[in-house]
Every structure is written in structure tokens, then in C-alpha cells.
Amino acid sequence: MSTHSRTAKTGRILFPGPGIVVTSTHVETFEGCYRIRDLVIENPCYYYAFPTKVMAIYCGAVEMLASILPAALSGSPVLFGAAGLLAGAGLTGAILIDHHRKPRWMTLTARCRGRRIVLFSSRDRRVFEQVRRAVVRAQEASRRPKP
Known part of the structure; x- marks a missing residue:
């Protein structure tokens, strides 16, 4: 995951964080690289460990x-x-x-070609929300404009 520049050949880097890189065209994690247009983002899951x-x-x-x-x-x-x-x-x-x-565990999941994948998970709410917003911005930017 190359994060040394703000733009890459594959698109603009929206989040160059640890564990995940979100660009305008793809999401790169340790498990793999997924194109934004192939992802269907599910609702984020918030787990409360101690009720x-x-x-x-x-x-x-x-x-x-x-x-x-x-x-x-x-x-x-x-x-x-x-x-x-x-x-x-x-x-x-x-x-x-x-x-x-209470420690929280937040998970951002998506469907990629019918398969459920975990894009990012964290205990830090601020970083998790930055990643979630970056993925949403990338999806909005990749949509074709309506005529």
C-alpha cells in the first residue's frame, strides 16, 4: 500500500491510513484490492462489549x-x-x-461480487468514521452522472 503521494495512477487517495488505503477507484486492504464499483457497502456494525x-x-x-x-x-x-x-x-x-x-468494536463490511468481506474494523471511532466517509465519497465519485 503506497501512501507517499496524494494521487496515484489508479486515482486520488482519499484515506491513506494504516490497514486500508481508499482511493477514488479502489479499496486496498491486507486481504486484497477491491474496485469501488464492485462494492456494495453494508451498514456499519457497532459492537458493544460490556452491556x-x-x-x-x-x-x-x-x-x-x-x-x-x-x-x-x-x-x-x-x-x-x-x-x-x-x-x-x-x-x-x-x-x-x-x-x-466500554470498548467499542466497529466493522465496515461490503459485498463484492456476492461475497461478504470486511473492509475495515477498529476500536477508534474517529478513524473508523474517516474510513467510512472516504469509502462513501469514493462510491459517490464513481457513480456516473445522470443525464
Whole structure:
């Protein structure tokens, strides 16, 4: 994959990144070289590895259900409110931790002559979106203008 110039004999380089080179006429990966006009891009897939939000909601619901019985038996609305506040704080903390720590895996797939191929995958959302936009721009540039 030659990335030392902005234009090549085969077309303008739109993304000269590591692992993939997107030009106006083809996409070159470690697995092969695919012409843009042969590719049908599928929707990008975003994989969430740790569903902490869902787990936090379940745990918060169980905690609330477990606190209803002691609060009802003691007849204290303060105890019930404190249990609700504790559950809410735990839920908020879990969601904030999940938002900042959860690794994402993004995959850009396409069909090339009936065969499904993975063009690019990354954990870095910024680089992934740059590659996706470069492939979309290359496809838009390769379309024939309508009369």
C-alpha cells in the first residue's frame, strides 16, 4: 500500500491510513484490492462489549424490589427514600463508568461480487468514521452522472 503521494495512477487517495488505503477507484486492504464499483457497502456494525447499562438497570430494579419489603415493614418512608436514593446513585455511577470505559468494536463490511468481506474494523471511532466517509465519497465519485 503506497501512501507517499496524494494521487496515484489508479486515482486520488482519499484515506491513506494504516490497514486500508481508499482511493477514488479502489479499496486496498491486507486481504486484497477491491474496485469501488464492485462494492456494495453494508451498514456499519457497532459492537458493544460490556452491556453495563442493562446490568445496572436490572440491579437497580432488584435493589428497589428488595428495599420495598423492609421499608414497608418498618413503616418508614425515610428508609424507602434512602433505598431509592442509593439505587439511583448506583445506577448513575454504573452508567457513567460504562459510557467512558466500554470498548467499542466497529466493522465496515461490503459485498463484492456476492461475497461478504470486511473492509475495515477498529476500536477508534474517529478513524473508523474517516474510513467510512472516504469509502462513501469514493462510491459517490464513481457513480456516473445522470443525464
